Amino acid sequence: MPPSAKDGPILRVQGVRKSFDGREILSGIDLEVMPGETMVIMGGSGSGKSTMLRCMIGSLPTTAGSIEVFGQNICGLNEEALNKVRLKFGILFQSGALFNSMTVAENVALPLQEHTRLSQEIIDIQVKIKLEQVQLREAADLYPAQISGGMKKRAGLARAMALDPQLLFCDEPSAGLDPITSAQIDRLLLDLTKKLGIACVVVTHEMDSAFAIADRMAMLDKGRMLAVEPKAWFERVRDVPDAEVKLLSEDEQIIHQFLRGAAEGPLSERQSESDWEQDILGARPRVPGVRSVEASRIVPKTEDESVLTRLRRILRA
Ligand SMILES: Nc1ncnc2c1ncn2[C@@H]1O[C@H](COP(=O)(O)OP(=O)(O)O)[C@@H](O)[C@H]1O
Ligand SMILES: [Mg+2]
Structure with a gap:
């Protein structure tokens, strides 16, 4: 049996x-x-x-x-x-x-x-x-x-x-x-x-x-x-509209971003805070973070926004 x-x-x-x-x-x-x-x-x-x-x-x-x-x-x-x-x-x-x-x-x-x-x-x-x-x-x-x-x-x-x-x-x-x-x-x-x-x-x-x-x-x-x-x-978390993401818990927001393969969200903020310099200078390969996540075939990528975010950060520094 x-x-x-x-x-x-x-x-x-x-x-x-x-x-x-x-x-x-x-x-x-x-x-x-x-x-x-x-x-x-x-x-x-x-x-x-x-x-x-x-x-x-x-x-x-x-x-x-x-x-x-x-x-x-x-x-x-x-x-x-x-x-x-x-x-x-x-x-x-x-x-x-x-x-x-x-x-x-x-x-x-x-x-x-x-x-x-x-x-x-x-x-x-x-x-x-x-x-x-x-x-x-x-x-x-x-x-x-x-x-x-x-x-x-x-x-x-x-x-x-x-x-x-x-x-x-x-x-x-x-x-x-x-x-x-x-x-x-x-x-x-x-x-x-x-x-x-x-x-x-x-x-x-x-x-x-x-x-x-x-x-x-x-x-x-x-x-x-x-x-x-x-x-x-997980399907419900994925389908939460961007406008309502702030209502989710911190962990759920990370999951939301991951599932949608979105460039903006807690994953990328975390990454840019710790890694942005190396990232921009290419000093070491990217490790964890949303850029290593394969975007879902149905969700459009918004790469440009994340580049912009990083550039703003450099300008502020
Ligand atoms: N044998 C090892 N010695 C030292 N670090 C390791 C070893 N295997 C994995 N790591 C580290 O553990 C982390 C997680 O790796 P891994 O489990 O391969 O992640 P994933 O499969 O999710 O991509 C990485 O930072 C990796 O460098
Ligand atoms: Mg692996």
Whole structure:
């Protein structure tokens, strides 16, 4: 029986902190994911999404807090125990992370060969089923270098699902793809996880993708969770007219600006206050802030205004 809501969360993150060289990147994160639900973790680049994902899959030790996967706290587990837990979830890496020297079919077969005692004949059938599920059977004998970016993602997804996980982690599933291919990957992810009842934790900065696949969403900003709410809540915040934004709380205003990919708002003020000089002089690459956020395909960008704001600031200085 696959786990259901009455079994409690499939993933429970409590008070997780993570520092690198004394610099805190995650400042006490709480998050619960229920069986079968898709949780999208959003945030601008540098907000800590990948760090959080790496903590959740046990590839990065946390500084404090606990992460329970299928009821088991993975913090402090040794590599052998971790590998046992890892068999129960799938991971779709940003680039697909396929082995270039193996065909698509061989890549998908790998987890089955390493972690099951199935005969090669059964494995071949399983691989065909997985490739069919991601609509990639015709590419079974091709090498990663011979297929497109979207096909690599699908092959990565087939491999992540090889051991029939109940939980799937995805890092930026549509990154680097054109809008149509990325919408197709979103649709595939949604179809598969819903059909098979798989819980899915997706990290992304792409708003269209986030709204397409999420049941609930979590907004990460500078290592802090601003909100964990159903998708409809985020839609309501996004759709608040600019004239009424001042009625929102401070965190909601940040979320509003992020969701609309707007150039004006608390995110950019914060950025220009701390970074404007380096920004203008190009002394270092931009890190967090709205400029790193990909604007939604439906909201027009207002780049010029933010340049103006910055210029005014320089003139005042
Ligand atoms: N291994 C590391 N060592 C030091 N700093 C790191 C390391 N990994 C990430 N960081 C820092 O943590 C912050 C968050 O990074 P990351 O989690 O990759 O953000 P995101 O995925 O949201 O873009 C960044 O400032 C980044 O430079
Ligand atoms: Mg990242």
